[in-house]
Amino acid sequence: MMKAHFYYDLPAEDCGEGSKIAIVPVPFDGTSTWQKGADKGPEAILEASQNVELYDIETDSEVYKQGIYTDSPVKEDTPEKMIAAVKERVEKHTKDGKFVVVIGGEHSVSIGAIQAHAEKKITVLQLDAHSDLRESYNGSKYSHACAMARAKEHADIVQVGIRSMDISEKKSLGKVFFARDIHGKKRWEDKVVEALSENVYITIDLDVFDPSIMPSTGTPEPGGLDWYEVTGLLKKVADKRNIIGFDVVELCPNPGNKSPDFLAAKLIYKALSYKFR
Numbered sequence: 001m002m003k004a005h006f007y008y009d010l011p012a013e014d015c016g017e018g019s020k021i022a023i024v025p026v027p028f029d030g031t032s033t034w035q036k037g038a039d040k041g042p043e044a045i046l047e048a049s050q051n052v053e054l055y056d057i058e059t060d061s062e063v064y065k066q067g068i069y070t071d072s073p074v075k076e077d078t079p080e081k082m083i084a085a086v087k088e089r090v091e092k093h094t095k096d097g098k099f100v101v102v103i104g105g106e107h108s109v110s111i112g113a114i115q116a117h118a119e120k121k122i123t124v125l126q127l128d129a130h131s132d133l134r135e136s137y138n139g140s141k142y143s144h145a146c147a148m149a150r151a152k153e154h155a156d157i158v159q160v161g162i163r164s165m166d167i168s169e170k171k172s173l174g175k176v177f178f179a180r181d182i183h184g185k186k187r188w189e190d191k192v193v194e195a196l197s198e199n200v201y202i203t204i205d206l207d208v209f210d211p212s213i214m215p216s217t218g219t220p221e222p223g224g225l226d227w228y229e230v231t232g233l234l235k236k237v238a239d240k241r242n243i244i245g246f247d248v249v250e251l252c253p254n255p256g257n258k259s260p261d262f263l264a265a266k267l268i269y270k271a272l273s274y275k276f277r
């Protein structure tokens with residue numbers, strides 16, 4: 001069971017309602033097409049998070065002291081209802097002055113979170129193996145494969161790590177940094193940052209990582225980014241722009257391999273450490 005005060009194994013005074021950071025778990029897997037199980041993602045991240053050290057060496061900080069409140073999971077059975085519920089939940093916390101992290105669940109959970117932030121002019125920075133720009137998929141506009149097509153209705157998008165798409169998506173590509181244009185290259189992060197507006201929302205599909213370190217995703221693609229490429233980009237964005245929120249989606253946990261669950265939990269803590277240092 002998900003117990004709010006156990007996230008990152010925090011002392012009670014560091015995870016109450018007065019926290020500056022709110023985690024919203026969304027265990028939704030309604031439209032995924034290959035390996036199911038993204039609905040188990042939030043709980044696996046929660047469990048793994050208890051083993052993440054609260055001191056971050058790189059930033060010389062303990063971001064948990066900002067307070068990390070873990071909300072109860074958003075549970076809905078259709079994409080439409082889930083997206084509306086996520087939007088409402090995120091707005092509740094942002095009105096309260098909290099910085100919100102949404103944890104999926106499949107990629108469609110990002111749509112409600114993006115809508116909640118889109119009153120401001122924002123860029124959505126997408127880290128993903130897939131462009132997710134299909135107008136609709138399997139009869140739904142709210143499929144995981146359409147997440148960025150929906151995001152584009154609210155914001156400019158910048159796509160990083162892409163290495164798989166349908167030819168129909170070519171015409172809809174935003175500013176895109178394909179994985180093969182990143183691998184072994186220098187200063188690509190600077191070009192990504194230049195493409196962003198001041199306010200940035202980040203959506204991280206864990207399949208942006210190479211399957212050698214992140215095999216637990218619904219649709220793993222070879223040729224992905226490594227840990228230092230992804231965290232290096234997040235650090236640079238946090239230094240140069242205003243990150244207004246982020247989500248981490250598509251963890252499809254494998255009970256026989258906890259390492260990807262831990263990667264996801266540590267990634268969230270890292271991104272918060274960059275944001276709040």
Ligand SMILES: [Mn+2]
Binds near residue numbers: 128129130205207208
């Ligand atoms: Mn993807």
